[in-house]
Amino acid sequence: xxHHDDEIDTARTQPAEVRTDRIEADYILETRHDPHQVAMxxxxxxxxxxxxxxxxxxxxxxxxxxxxxxxxxxxxxxxxESGVMHRVKVTLSWPVESVDTSLPNLMATVxxxxxxxxxxxxxxxxxxxxxxxxxxxxxxxxxxxxxxxxLTGVHDRPIIGTIIKPSVGLTxxxxxxxxxELCQAGIDFIKDDELQADAPLSRFEERAQSVMRAINDHAExxxxxxxxxxxxxxxxxxxxxxHEIVVGLxxxxxxxxxxxxxLVGMIELGRFAEVPIHAHRxxxxxxxxxxxxxxxxxxxxxxxxxxxxxxxxxxxxxxxxAEENESVIASALTCLTPMFATKPCIAMPVFSSGQTVRQPPxxxxxxxxxxxxxxxxxxxxxxxxxxxxxxxxxxxxxDAAMAGIPLDAYAVDHAPLKRALEAFD
Amino acid sequence: xxHHDDEIDTARTQPAEVRTDRIEADYILETRHDPHQVAMxxxxxxxxxxxxxxxxxxxxxxxxxxxxxxxxxxxxxxxxESGVMHRVKVTLSWPVESVDTSLPNLMATVxxxxxxxxxxxxxxxxxxxxxxxxxxxxxxxxxxxxxxxxLTGVHDRPIIGTIIKPSVGLTxxxxxxxxxELCQAGIDFIKDDELQADAPLSRFEERAQSVMRAINDHAExxxxxxxxxxxxxxxxxxxxxxHEIVVGLxxxxxxxxxxxxxLVGMIELGRFAEVPIHAHRxxxxxxxxxxxxxxxxxxxxxxxxxxxxxxxxxxxxxxxxAEENESVIASALTCLTPMFATKPCIAMPVFSSGQTVRQPPxxxxxxxxxxxxxxxxxxxxxxxxxxxxxxxxxxxxxDAAMAGIPLDAYAVDHAPLKRALEAFD
Numbered sequence: 001x002x003h004h005d006d007e008i009d010t011a012r013t014q015p016a017e018v019r020t021d022r023i024e025a026d027y028i029l030e031t032r033h034d035p036h037q038v039a040m041x042x043x044x045x046x047x048x049x050x051x052x053x054x055x056x057x058x059x060x061x062x063x064x065x066x067x068x069x070x071x072x073x074x075x076x077x078x079x080x081e082s083g084v085m086h087r088v089k090v091t092l093s094w095p096v097e098s099v100d101t102s103l104p105n106l107m108a109t110v111x112x113x114x115x116x117x118x119x120x121x122x123x124x125x126x127x128x129x130x131x132x133x134x135x136x137x138x139x140x141x142x143x144x145x146x147x148x149x150x151l152t153g154v155h156d157r158p159i160i161g162t163i164i165k166p167s168v169g170l171t172x173x174x175x176x177x178x179x180x181e182l183c184q185a186g187i188d189f190i191k192d193d194e195l196q197a198d199a200p201l202s203r204f205e206e207r208a209q210s211v212m213r214a215i216n217d218h219a220e221x222x223x224x225x226x227x228x229x230x231x232x233x234x235x236x237x238x239x240x241x242x243h244e245i246v247v248g249l250x251x252x253x254x255x256x257x258x259x260x261x262x263l264v265g266m267i268e269l270g271r272f273a274e275v276p277i278h279a280h281r282x283x284x285x286x287x288x289x290x291x292x293x294x295x296x297x298x299x300x301x302x303x304x305x306x307x308x309x310x311x312x313x314x315x316x317x318x319x320x321x322a323e324e325n326e327s328v329i330a331s332a333l334t335c336l337t338p339m340f341a342t343k344p345c346i347a348m349p350v351f352s353s354g355q356t357v358r359q360p361p362x363x364x365x366x367x368x369x370x371x372x373x374x375x376x377x378x379x380x381x382x383x384x385x386x387x388x389x390x391x392x393x394x395x396x397x398x399d400a401a402m403a404g405i406p407l408d409a410y411a412v413d414h415a416p417l418k419r420a421l422e423a424f425d
Numbered sequence: 426x427x428h429h430d431d432e433i434d435t436a437r438t439q440p441a442e443v444r445t446d447r448i449e450a451d452y453i454l455e456t457r458h459d460p461h462q463v464a465m466x467x468x469x470x471x472x473x474x475x476x477x478x479x480x481x482x483x484x485x486x487x488x489x490x491x492x493x494x495x496x497x498x499x500x501x502x503x504x505x506e507s508g509v510m511h512r513v514k515v516t517l518s519w520p521v522e523s524v525d526t527s528l529p530n531l532m533a534t535v536x537x538x539x540x541x542x543x544x545x546x547x548x549x550x551x552x553x554x555x556x557x558x559x560x561x562x563x564x565x566x567x568x569x570x571x572x573x574x575x576l577t578g579v580h581d582r583p584i585i586g587t588i589i590k591p592s593v594g595l596t597x598x599x600x601x602x603x604x605x606e607l608c609q610a611g612i613d614f615i616k617d618d619e620l621q622a623d624a625p626l627s628r629f630e631e632r633a634q635s636v637m638r639a640i641n642d643h644a645e646x647x648x649x650x651x652x653x654x655x656x657x658x659x660x661x662x663x664x665x666x667x668h669e670i671v672v673g674l675x676x677x678x679x680x681x682x683x684x685x686x687x688l689v690g691m692i693e694l695g696r697f698a699e700v701p702i703h704a705h706r707x708x709x710x711x712x713x714x715x716x717x718x719x720x721x722x723x724x725x726x727x728x729x730x731x732x733x734x735x736x737x738x739x740x741x742x743x744x745x746x747a748e749e750n751e752s753v754i755a756s757a758l759t760c761l762t763p764m765f766a767t768k769p770c771i772a773m774p775v776f777s778s779g780q781t782v783r784q785p786p787x788x789x790x791x792x793x794x795x796x797x798x799x800x801x802x803x804x805x806x807x808x809x810x811x812x813x814x815x816x817x818x819x820x821x822x823x824d825a826a827m828a829g830i831p832l833d834a835y836a837v838d839h840a841p842l843k844r845a846l847e848a849f850d
């Protein structure tokens with residue numbers, strides 16, 4: 001699927017900030033019509049235009065308010081039965097004065113009606129550049145990598161995490177027991193499954209109490225405070241209440257499903273959160289998996305980082321999901337790329353889904369950084385020698401990856417890794 | 426695109442409420458694998474499952490918490506180069522006890538990670554049935570059709586509306602002048618463009634004051650209060666403040682872009698709104714236009730109605746957008762279909778985008794109801810004899826449609842319609 005190539009820019013150092021006072025968005029456009037004309041229609045639809053020329057739409061008005069087609073770069077055309085399908089990369093821009101610096105209003109401008117235009121056969125928004133005034137009204141991540149490392153006490157290596165499984169069905173007591181076991185196993189980070197929130201089978205408050213009892217006991221005994229991402233996803237009052245409970249119990253992280261709470265939900269959470277926000281992107285498939293329509297992660301994640309996401313999910317290499325490896329790495333790199341000179345808004349990428357001891361070498365080679373959360377379910381709980389060996393094997397695999405030593409060689413005198421390599425191939 | 430046929434159910438009278446205490450969702454699944462097996466993977470991914478069998482996932486736990494595959498109906502398979510692509514309609518169900526009645530948590534359950542599973546090549550969520558406990562925590566539309574008719578004084582025919590164009594660029598004074606002209610032209614309803622919110626070029630408060638001065642003057646003089654949907658889309662505090670301004674100026678409607686504010690934003694607005702909520706679906710294209718992935722409107726709109734949407738956009742027949750006519754009608758019908766016996770949550774469908782005098786006959790024939798807002802931009806302002814004739818021509822067209830008289834025949838002694846038919850073909 002060639003569209004992925006056009007979207008993926010693996011350089012971590014590109015200038016992220018627009019030099020002007022204009023908002024810019026890049027799109028991959030597919031159309032059977034003249035691409036220049038379609039780009040003009042897009043700019044019109046998303047600013048002053050309508051389908052009938054109106055006397056009120058003066059030249060002066062267009063000058064102060066209209067979107068502009070900044071550039072149009074031809075990509076490889078696709079021949080088809082019914083004529084050539086043109087593929088172009090289009091950059092549109094808008095003056096901040098006609099949009100303002102509100103993220104919800106930005107969405108309607110850069111990703112509103114234009115996807116429905118019948119002049120086009122495909123449209124993906126692949127990047128977004130915001131001028132510096134956008135950095136003012138939003139908090140951005142309050143904790144980011146540094147705050148997460150401080151709260152977990154984990155430095156110079158990835159944070160090893162796991163997910164409470166089964167996703168739903170455990171009682172609060174059973175969850176607490178599992179967390180106790182995971183703490184003893186040496187885990188750094190644990191998260192609720194995104195399906196678990198405040199259901200009758202596991203009420204939030206009871207679960208939080210049970211989990212934090214295990215975590216606080218362990219911290220008292222060992223000095224190591226495990227970070228638990230409690231899923232506060234819900235209505236606003238529910239999110240506020242659950243966040244209060246977490247903070248009251250000395251918890252150090254909350255989780256929210258971005259596509260469930262939406263932008264206003266995330267902005268509010270970003271404002272009141274006193275602990276890092278673990279941002280889950282479940283539902284991302286319906287926004288991104290179609291080759292011709294939707295969002296690229298590079299554009300999408302900027303909005304959520306500015307709203308306050310500290311950790312952002314990016315899948316993982318060789319996962320159980322359909323996403324290709326190069327797309328996963330591009331997503332992680334973009335989370336680590338500063339957004340504004342004065343407010344970098346760096347989010348810590350979360351690798352998950354089918355992750356075992358197998359992926360660290362390729363992950364580290366591609367990312368060039370240990371600033372990530374590496375979350376594994378089965379690789380921890382399903383290790384043949386139990387969860388302590390599971391955690392140890394993942395630490396081993398990352399130590400090997402960061403030292404540039406092949407896993408097999410490193411496994412010779414690291415038994416947990418050796419056993420894991422036998423179990424997970 | 427045959428997927429549309431499977432989604433569209435034009436019956437307005439299907440039982441909308443689930444008889445059990447389970448949540449049900451229907452999907453159109455495309456896969457090269459065994460569809461039964463993929464459906465089981467979907468159910469697992471969206472409830473208790475993980476990719477490694479865990480000792481904690483007992484039979485009893487699965488019984489109380491797991492999703493079930495309720496049915497699997499084969500649709501037409503598609504032969505392709507690399508083997509047969511199976512197409513099936515899958516119905517999954519979940520016990521309310523493992524999800525709870527929170528709409529954001531519902532989203533993560535019915536539309537979470539499953540779109541990313543690599544066992545499937547296509548997945549659309551095409552319907553959603555919620556058990557009655559969901560009707561309790563959410564307000565649903567507070568005004569619906571009845572309240573909108575009461576506030577506008579328009580009965581037994583569609584509400585004729587228009588949109589402020591150019592979309593952005595007019596000053597508050599220019600907008601007020603345009604509204605004054607539209608009031609004099611006999612319009613029932615006017616809306617902000619979704620690109621217009623609170624930009625420096627047209628600050629919300631100034632625009633609202635200017636617009637409501639025109640509307641209140643007109644109402645005092647004529648007794649007719651035009652409904653204006655002010656775009657309150659923004660952060661939560663911005664939405665609250667703008668809503669207060671509207672209510673303080675005796676405005677009768679607010680508008681929000683659903684995909685911009687998200688579910689928490691809409692739920693909050695639904696709770697505090699004292700006037701009808703005009704729900705704009707811009708961005709709908711990136712959720713729906715892909716043939717194989719995404720959402721059907723039938724599933725999607727239920728969530729927003731329950732959250733409080735009084736008016737819901739459905740495009741219009743023969744619009745400038747890519748949506749097919751039968752899909753537009755199916756969307757409108759589903760807005761008019763009760764959700765719960767005790768709380769029907771009916772939303773008034775809004776027809777817009779390239780609407781002129783041409784579409785009313787087919788629209789009325791297909792919908793069988795005048796309970797809609799018919800919004801036209803160019804057909805009002807661009808009428809050769811001016812906006813008053815524009816509004817009159819749309820009223821004529823609807824009178825003709827509802828009386829079953831062909832437009833050409835009706836136009837013989839209705840000059841505004843006659844001129845419009847010449848101008849808009």
